[in-house]
Amino acid sequence: MACLDPMVMLEEVESMCIKVLLVRRLLLRTSCYALLRIYIYKGTTKKMKITREILDHSGKTMSLNEILTIDVKPGWKKGTKITFPEKGNEHPNTIPADIIFVIDEKPHNVFTREGNDLIVTQKIFLAEALAGCTVNLTTLDGRHLTVVINNVVHPEYEEVVPREGMPLPKDPTKKGNLRIKFNIKFPTRLTSDQKAGMKKVLAG
Amino acid sequence: MACLDPMVMLEEVESMCIKVLLVRRLLLRTSCYALLRIYIYKGTTKKMKITREILDHSGKTMSLNEILTIDVKPGWKKGTKITFPEKGNEHPNTIPADIIFVIDEKPHNVFTREGNDLIVTQKIFLAEALAGCTVNLTTLDGRHLTVVINNVVHPEYEEVVPREGMPLPKDPTKKGNLRIKFNIKFPTRLTSDQKAGMKKVLAG
Numbered sequence: 001m002a003c004l005d006p007m008v009m010l011e012e013v014e015s016m017c018i019k020v021l022l023v024r025r026l027l028l029r030t031s032c033y034a035l036l037r038i039y040i041y042k043g044t045t046k047k048m049k050i051t052r053e054i055l056d057h058s059g060k061t062m063s064l065n066e067i068l069t070i071d072v073k074p075g076w077k078k079g080t081k082i083t084f085p086e087k088g089n090e091h092p093n094t095i096p097a098d099i100i101f102v103i104d105e106k107p108h109n110v111f112t113r114e115g116n117d118l119i120v121t122q123k124i125f126l127a128e129a130l131a132g133c134t135v136n137l138t139t140l141d142g143r144h145l146t147v148v149i150n151n152v153v154h155p156e157y158e159e160v161v162p163r164e165g166m167p168l169p170k171d172p173t174k175k176g177n178l179r180i181k182f183n184i185k186f187p188t189r190l191t192s193d194q195k196a197g198m199k200k201v202l203a204g
Numbered sequence: 205m206a207c208l209d210p211m212v213m214l215e216e217v218e219s220m221c222i223k224v225l226l227v228r229r230l231l232l233r234t235s236c237y238a239l240l241r242i243y244i245y246k247g248t249t250k251k252m253k254i255t256r257e258i259l260d261h262s263g264k265t266m267s268l269n270e271i272l273t274i275d276v277k278p279g280w281k282k283g284t285k286i287t288f289p290e291k292g293n294e295h296p297n298t299i300p301a302d303i304i305f306v307i308d309e310k311p312h313n314v315f316t317r318e319g320n321d322l323i324v325t326q327k328i329f330l331a332e333a334l335a336g337c338t339v340n341l342t343t344l345d346g347r348h349l350t351v352v353i354n355n356v357v358h359p360e361y362e363e364v365v366p367r368e369g370m371p372l373p374k375d376p377t378k379k380g381n382l383r384i385k386f387n388i389k390f391p392t393r394l395t396s397d398q399k400a401g402m403k404k405v406l407a408g
Contacts, residue, residue, distance in 0.1 A: 126406060131400070152390055152391055153390075154390035155388065186333075189355075190356055194405050194406070195334065197401070197405035199335045200401075201405060203331065
């Protein structure tokens with residue numbers, strides 16, 4: 001049997017994009033899917049062209065192009081399903097299958113997501129961890145963020161920047177937190193003088 | 205039906221002891237088990253008294269006490285099975301079940317085991333991590349071990365002490381390694397002077 005044309009509307013956007021997986025839940029044991037990359041941080045409306053087989057009055061099969069509109073809400077999560085009921089191919093005496101899009105997150109090269117929070121891991125030198133440092137980040141919507149850290153940064157330290165995470169799906173005016181974790185780069189060697197200096201400073 | 209008496213030979217020994225789980229693999233859907241704590245680092249011989257039902261010549265059931273001897277080899281691993289074939293209760297027209305002991309490791313309060321290696325996590329202060337430290341340990345067989353560390357200890361640093369791990373089951377004269385991991389305690393606060401001192405020392 002004919003399968004829905006795999007969709008080719010691939011759109012790679014800058015960051016925190018998602019894959020949309022088209023799953024054809026079939027009564028006929030055949031499935032096809034397409035990947036669609038869209039931007040979930042701000043939300044968007046996506047129009048998807050599908051070609052499906054329908055039956056005319058006489059029961060003859062004909063092809064029909066149709067546009068499905070997906071209203072992607074800011075902050076949508078992995079696993080969110082959008083169902084278009086009975087939009088599969090029509091066949092005599094069977095109910096057409098649903099078309100279901102399943103949201104899947106594509107890994108981002110800077111941020112990871114934990115619920116509504118965004119996590120970023122920053123590499124810093126030990127001197128910065130102890131004496132203070134400044135973290136410069138570009139948010140998903142392209143703003144520059146400068147976070148000044150005066151606390152001592154230890155390996156489990158987390159700097160929480162409120163309301164710089166993902167928008168809450170139920171209320172996109174609110175946002176989760178941005179959590180900065182640290183990977184502290186220790187010196188590989190210290191001279192005897194440095195060791196003595198360290199002891200003195202930390203004992204002081 | 206009568207079940208084997210749960211064994212009560214509980215013997216708590218100093219360290220790296222294991223639980224021996226008696227599993228009665230039954231043809232008769234009944235099971236009983238006993239826990240036995242023994243010492244696996246040096247190996248031992250363990251005698252286990254069981255009470256089982258046997259059939260006499262006339263087919264009548266009678267109780268019999270029996271001693272099973274387990275020869276625990278140094279370095280035995282979790283999951284090791286010792287089978288005593290057909291030592292379960294006897295019933296007419298059925299083959300008696302096997303008695304199987306399964307070695308299970310009891311968590312030790314200092315060491316954990318990874319294969320043949322022993323792992324210990326040592327808490328040290330940042331000054332020690334940077335300026336050097338000495339780790340004092342008591343081995344599983346009660347020896348005192350002093351490990352001097354001159355390298356800079358970073359959060360992923362591991363000090364490997366060769367041949368102080370668990371004995372190899374196939375050749376107990378050989379041993380795995382002891383691996384010392386570190387949990388570095390950072391100062392919670394530093395004064396401005398300390399921060400300046402840090403920068404100076406680490407830049408030097």
